[in-house]
Amino acid sequence: MSIVYKKYIPIGITAITGVIVLFDYYVKIPEINSASTILTSWGTHLSYFAVLISALMIVRQSIPKIIKQEKDWYFYGYMLTILIIMSATGFISGIASSNYSWWYNNFYGPVSTTLMAIMGIYLMSASYRAFRIRSVPVFGAMIACIVVLIATAPAGPVWFPGFGTLSQWIQAYPSQAGIRAFTMAAAIGTLASGIRTLIGLEIGFLGAKEDKD
Amino acid sequence: MVKLIDFIDSSYFSHIMLVFIAVLFIVRPLGLPVVVSEQTKSFIDVIESLKPGSNILIQYDVTVAMYPSTGIPTEIMLRHVMEHPFNVMIVSGGPEGPKLLEQFLGGKGNYNIQEMKGRVYGQDHVYLGYIAGGETMYVSLGSNVHGTVVKDYYGTPIDDLPMMNKINTYKDIDLVIICEAGSDQIDGSVRVWATTYGRKLIADIGSSQYTATLVYYPQLVKGIINGVKGGAEYEYSKGKPGPNIAGSDPLTGLLFLNVGLIILGNILYYSKKRGIIK
Numbered sequence: 001m002s003i004v005y006k007k008y009i010p011i012g013i014t015a016i017t018g019v020i021v022l023f024d025y026y027v028k029i030p031e032i033n034s035a036s037t038i039l040t041s042w043g044t045h046l047s048y049f050a051v052l053i054s055a056l057m058i059v060r061q062s063i064p065k066i067i068k069q070e071k072d073w074y075f076y077g078y079m080l081t082i083l084i085i086m087s088a089t090g091f092i093s094g095i096a097s098s099n100y101s102w103w104y105n106n107f108y109g110p111v112s113t114t115l116m117a118i119m120g121i122y123l124m125s126a127s128y129r130a131f132r133i134r135s136v137p138v139f140g141a142m143i144a145c146i147v148v149l150i151a152t153a154p155a156g157p158v159w160f161p162g163f164g165t166l167s168q169w170i171q172a173y174p175s176q177a178g179i180r181a182f183t184m185a186a187a188i189g190t191l192a193s194g195i196r197t198l199i200g201l202e203i204g205f206l207g208a209k210e211d212k213d
Numbered sequence: 214m215v216k217l218i219d220f221i222d223s224s225y226f227s228h229i230m231l232v233f234i235a236v237l238f239i240v241r242p243l244g245l246p247v248v249v250s251e252q253t254k255s256f257i258d259v260i261e262s263l264k265p266g267s268n269i270l271i272q273y274d275v276t277v278a279m280y281p282s283t284g285i286p287t288e289i290m291l292r293h294v295m296e297h298p299f300n301v302m303i304v305s306g307g308p309e310g311p312k313l314l315e316q317f318l319g320g321k322g323n324y325n326i327q328e329m330k331g332r333v334y335g336q337d338h339v340y341l342g343y344i345a346g347g348e349t350m351y352v353s354l355g356s357n358v359h360g361t362v363v364k365d366y367y368g369t370p371i372d373d374l375p376m377m378n379k380i381n382t383y384k385d386i387d388l389v390i391i392c393e394a395g396s397d398q399i400d401g402s403v404r405v406w407a408t409t410y411g412r413k414l415i416a417d418i419g420s421s422q423y424t425a426t427l428v429y430y431p432q433l434v435k436g437i438i439n440g441v442k443g444g445a446e447y448e449y450s451k452g453k454p455g456p457n458i459a460g461s462d463p464l465t466g467l468l469f470l471n472v473g474l475i476i477l478g479n480i481l482y483y484s485k486k487r488g489i490i491k
Contacts, residue, residue, distance in 0.1 A: 040353040047345035116278035153468040154461035155245035
């Protein structure tokens, strides 16, 4: 009986939901179209529960580490403290309140921006080392990189008029060819994965591989 | 000589040069020229071709970390849109959006919305806040706005906002503007708004997303603002110099520094390899 609850019912719900939403794209049957609208709305509302579960999982995983004082336990403590403070402020004052904004603007904002700025410094240092011409492909990548960098600079196309056109060509043809190939490959993979999910072959999302039932 | 080369070869040199160039161009801006790209022109043209009373959905997914690259260019776009008699519905698919947009709507941004007389919240612009669910949320929003979100960011039921009576499904939306920072959400947004719902779409994105967005230009994405560069072009086109044009000088300096470091790295590498320097 357990396998019915844990496997077949969830697969059945997934398959029915998937088929209704899929059919909505291709057919104009009012019942199916409105059922699809309701299901996608449910999907959005369920996402809030996913956020809540994520927060609870963080709490569940952090507390044992803090109690046992495992490696980097103080970082978990800091994260948990901020989680509690931000959640409490949001619940009590509301997310549009000045109290919530104060915490956000004075804690999260500066840290997030600083981390990104530090990454910029490392990128500059990395570009000095990464583009050393050790082979023909690296030489090609370096030339493309220099052309795009110069064309990306707001004053670049004025000082080097041909670089703007060349950069457009690099981004419109060789670069797009590569990106589109990846996009199409990912799309075909997603389609295959979707079909497998609809017919019940893909059950990883149920945690079924860990389940011996 | 050896010490100088070792210093150049160390990380300190690039770090010091980066800080030096950035500070130099910020303290003493040179007013370097700006060339308006075809994508920026198209972006502005799409907005200006809309009829008065058109409904615009702005997908504001800017993050704090990418705010200098995407948020500041977005402000000139928001200001431009708000200057026209459009109905503007703004929504965030990321949790960081509300606090950033709050500054703009609250008049603390670089372009003060409070200065624009005649704009009334609820009648010509509405902010729905953060809605979880990513791509599914946008699909749901397109099929049934009132079924997806019940209250706006400030807690007012959306049925009580006069502007929201004009917008029920994607059919009521004339233009979608994506403000995307750094994640790969552009693909999902194109799938939902351009492919599935057939809406006109333009994108205001960070430079890191530019190449990924260019895949869809001009067929599905009709115009692109490419980070600070695009923001500077926007300000130049509108004749309103602001933070983007101010930021374009350091950007030019740092990108040329990057090119210089790549060339210098190769000169030192081959000089050492061939024994010209030790």
